Amino acid sequence: MSEQLNVPTMAELMAEGKQPDILFWVGSAGSYDDRAKKITKAFVKLLNKANVNFAVLGTEESCTGDIAKRAGNEFLFQMQAVMNIEVLNAYDVKKIVTCDPHSFNCLKNEYPGLGGNYEVFHHTQFIKELLDSGQLEVTENTFKGKRITFHDPCYLGRANNEYDAPRDILKKTNATLVEMKRSRNTALCCGAGGAQMFKEPEPGAMDINMLRTEDALETKPDIIATGCPYCNTMMTDGIKFKEKENSIVVKDIAELIAEAKGL
Amino acid sequence: MGILSNILFAIILFAGIGFFAKNVKSLFRNIKLGKDKDISDNKPERLKNMINIALGQSKMVKRPVSGFLHVVVYVGFIIINIEVLEIIIDGLFGTHRIGLSVLPTSVYGFLISTFEVLAVLVLVAVVIFWIRRNVIKIKRFLSSEMSGWPKADGNIILYFEVVLMSLFLIMNATDLEFQALSSGNVISQFIAPLFSGMAEGTLHLIERSAWWLHIIGILVFLNYLYYSKHLHILLAFPNVYYGKLTPKGQLPNNPTVTKEVMLMMDPNADPFAAAPETEAEGEPEKFGASDVQDLPWINLLNAYTCTECGRCTSECPANLTGKKLSPRKIMMDTRDRLTEVGKNIDANKGVFVPDGKQLLNDYITPEELWACTSCNACVEACPVSIDPLSIIMEMRSYLVMEESAAPTELNNMMSNIENNGAPWPYNQQDRLNWKNEA
Ligand code: SF4
Ligand code: SF4
Numbered sequence: 001m002s003e004q005l006n007v008p009t010m011a012e013l014m015a016e017g018k019q020p021d022i023l024f025w026v027g028s029a030g031s032y033d034d035r036a037k038k039i040t041k042a043f044v045k046l047l048n049k050a051n052v053n054f055a056v057l058g059t060e061e062s063c064t065g066d067i068a069k070r071a072g073n074e075f076l077f078q079m080q081a082v083m084n085i086e087v088l089n090a091y092d093v094k095k096i097v098t099c100d101p102h103s104f105n106c107l108k109n110e111y112p113g114l115g116g117n118y119e120v121f122h123h124t125q126f127i128k129e130l131l132d133s134g135q136l137e138v139t140e141n142t143f144k145g146k147r148i149t150f151h152d153p154c155y156l157g158r159a160n161n162e163y164d165a166p167r168d169i170l171k172k173t174n175a176t177l178v179e180m181k182r183s184r185n186t187a188l189c190c191g192a193g194g195a196q197m198f199k200e201p202e203p204g205a206m207d208i209n210m211l212r213t214e215d216a217l218e219t220k221p222d223i224i225a226t227g228c229p230y231c232n233t234m235m236t237d238g239i240k241f242k243e244k245e246n247s248i249v250v251k252d253i254a255e256l257i258a259e260a261k262g263l
Numbered sequence: 264m265g266i267l268s269n270i271l272f273a274i275i276l277f278a279g280i281g282f283f284a285k286n287v288k289s290l291f292r293n294i295k296l297g298k299d300k301d302i303s304d305n306k307p308e309r310l311k312n313m314i315n316i317a318l319g320q321s322k323m324v325k326r327p328v329s330g331f332l333h334v335v336v337y338v339g340f341i342i343i344n345i346e347v348l349e350i351i352i353d354g355l356f357g358t359h360r361i362g363l364s365v366l367p368t369s370v371y372g373f374l375i376s377t378f379e380v381l382a383v384l385v386l387v388a389v390v391i392f393w394i395r396r397n398v399i400k401i402k403r404f405l406s407s408e409m410s411g412w413p414k415a416d417g418n419i420i421l422y423f424e425v426v427l428m429s430l431f432l433i434m435n436a437t438d439l440e441f442q443a444l445s446s447g448n449v450i451s452q453f454i455a456p457l458f459s460g461m462a463e464g465t466l467h468l469i470e471r472s473a474w475w476l477h478i479i480g481i482l483v484f485l486n487y488l489y490y491s492k493h494l495h496i497l498l499a500f501p502n503v504y505y506g507k508l509t510p511k512g513q514l515p516n517n518p519t520v521t522k523e524v525m526l527m528m529d530p531n532a533d534p535f536a537a538a539p540e541t542e543a544e545g546e547p548e549k550f551g552a553s554d555v556q557d558l559p560w561i562n563l564l565n566a567y568t569c570t571e572c573g574r575c576t577s578e579c580p581a582n583l584t585g586k587k588l589s590p591r592k593i594m595m596d597t598r599d600r601l602t603e604v605g606k607n608i609d610a611n612k613g614v615f616v617p618d619g620k621q622l623l624n625d626y627i628t629p630e631e632l633w634a635c636t637s638c639n640a641c642v643e644a645c646p647v648s649i650d651p652l653s654i655i656m657e658m659r660s661y662l663v664m665e666e667s668a669a670p671t672e673l674n675n676m677m678s679n680i681e682n683n684g685a686p687w688p689y690n691q692q693d694r695l696n697w698k699n700e701a
Binding site for chain 1: 509510511512513514516517520521523524525527528550551578580581583584585586587588630633634635636637638639640642643644656659660661662663664669670672673675676677680681684685686687689691692693694695696697698700
């Protein structure tokens with residue numbers, strides 16, 4: 001497990017006169033949040049395993065501004081976006097992959113209008129491509145007989161109509177995929193979106209992540225699979241609150257595939 | 264009755280249509296109070312959506328029971344209104360069942376029997392709708408915004424339908440000539456015996472009364488629309504046509520902000536050169552929306568189109584967990600405020616006189632706005648392509664950019680982004696540290 005990760009930066013590659021095939025946008029959560037960093041590392045292990053020629057911006061990366069925009073601060077969002085676009089364009093970036101659906105949505109849909117045109121992938125789409133092309137294989141039976149339920153991130157699902165990539169990946173693991181009563185386009189939000197992650201919820205009867213955790217528990221899962229660092233935090237908190245953390249794990253799809261491969 | 268009744272009919276008809284035209288004019292004027300927004304792109308795709316979603320009701324049937332019943336009422340109501348064409352011609356020219364003299368009896372009979380069957384289906388559906396609204400406690404009809412007028416409105420329309428359909432059937436049942444044809448009276452032949460034994464004159468009187476009330480009822484209905492959630496039977500079409508085509512997650516970038524940001528980022532820009540120019544443009548542009556006039560016109564069309572069905576609210580995570588936010592209420596508030604602004608303009612010879620009120624605070628509170636997770640569940644659920652989220656985001660923008668009135672935690676988050684390029688107080692230089700952590 002302590003195997004050294006190979007994470008070149010754009011600056012390093014540039015110094016060597018090299019250009020990566022794709023940029024991995026780590027995002028703020030993936031860079032700083034302890035739980036999300038594990039997802040970042042799992043994804044890097046997969047990239048390394050599949051010999052993907054990628055790079056990160058490292059210290060040159062800055063918040064996409066997505067949260068500022070959703071919090072109503074269009075000015076801050078555009079400042080962040082324009083700064084990031086300057087860096088991305090200077091490195092002549094063409095393709096981007098990210099584990100955060102919020103960054104994914106923002107880079108893919110909101111950066112083009114400000115001069116940032118890239119082909120943007122969510123990591124589940126990218127992993128699916130690696131599996132389909134045979135660059136990455138999962139034949140291992142780590143999850144055979146396990147019940148996995150996938151929680152759709154709003155910004156991947158409804159926001160961008162991607163419901164299949166995560167499910168296609170999970171199907172390859174020999175796990176039993178079980179759906180919550182609210183899934184795909186009617187999936188319930190985990191409660192973190194629209195800048196809620198960074199504030200206390202308004203007064204109400206319960207927290208949104210509790211309701212969503214109850215949805216998940218109804219499927220009697222062994223694993224709750226997520227595709228977003230914020231959803232992951234919300235569902236992890238929910239499971240802890242329901243005192244189910246000993247029987248149910250909450251993991252990102254990248255972590256599950258890395259685990260299936262013994263990485 | 265002769266010519267006199269023809270004249271009376273013409274007066275009633277034109278008055279009804281005249282009032283309706285006036286309402287439509289106010290409607291246009293009010294929608295145009297919103298900000299300009301060019302939505303003239305992708306015509307073929309828009310047309311396709313209009314045919315599928317508005318005409319084909321593809322999103323209605325996602326909830327099978329109410330969806331199916333709604334299709335019955337909708338199809339029934341539209342087709343039966345073909346009959347109105349005959350009524351208008353008869354009324355204006357003093358003919359009786361003009362259809363019989365231009366169509367073969369069998370064709371006419373077929374048409375009327377179709378209408379009669381549909382009338383019965385509509386009656387059945389309407390009764391079930393009434394039970395759903397008033398007897399079975401369906402949660403989405405019980406929310407706080409659904410008390411008072413909105414609740415009454417929902418029922419009034421159902422009563423209207425019952426009366427109109429019944430009048431149509433009674434009119435046919437008491438028409439001796441029509442019954443004698445024995446063609447087209449599939450339903451009314453069973454109603455006719457209820458009137459057996461009555462004098463021919465009495466029957467004729469009942470038939471005429473039903474006929475007059477039917478057409479008057481339809482004209483009243485037409486004019487009731489303006490005040491009702493039932494405006495959607497007309498506005499659903501343009502509303503779906505102009506609905507959002509870009510990915511749901513994409514929020515528009517404000518071009519005024521872009522100009523400012525580009526100026527700030529441009530090392531060659533002369534910071535002093537810009538100032539006089541903006542002053543020359545007069546009032547600096549207001550960011551976001553605190554009242555209906557600040558919203559793009561499409562949001563105002565959305566508000567008039569909203570059917571108050573509550574499908575949005577019943578999927579809203581904030582509402583489901585007891586927060587005050589209800590996307591349906593956002594739409595209803597927007598419409599109520601727009602109506603108020605419209606009346607203000609009417610009362611003040613065409614200009615809006617500030618009334619010390621606005622959409623923000625007086626209708627929609629910041630507490631509601633800040634409860635939204637921007638999850639798009641409401642947008643996805645709406646059967647007529649309404650986008651409540653865009654109004655919420657416009658109003659948040661106003662709160663933050665014009666009033667700096669974000670919750671404290673969000674202000675902290677934003678100053679972190681400004682200073683460290685992350686929503687948390689971490690140093691940007693540590694962004695890659697994860698790489699070497701165990
Ligand atoms: S986008 Fe906001 S208003 Fe709409 S359903 Fe989600 S939380 Fe509710
Ligand atoms: S916005 Fe749409 S879903 Fe919500 S109440 Fe209005 S018509 Fe129904």
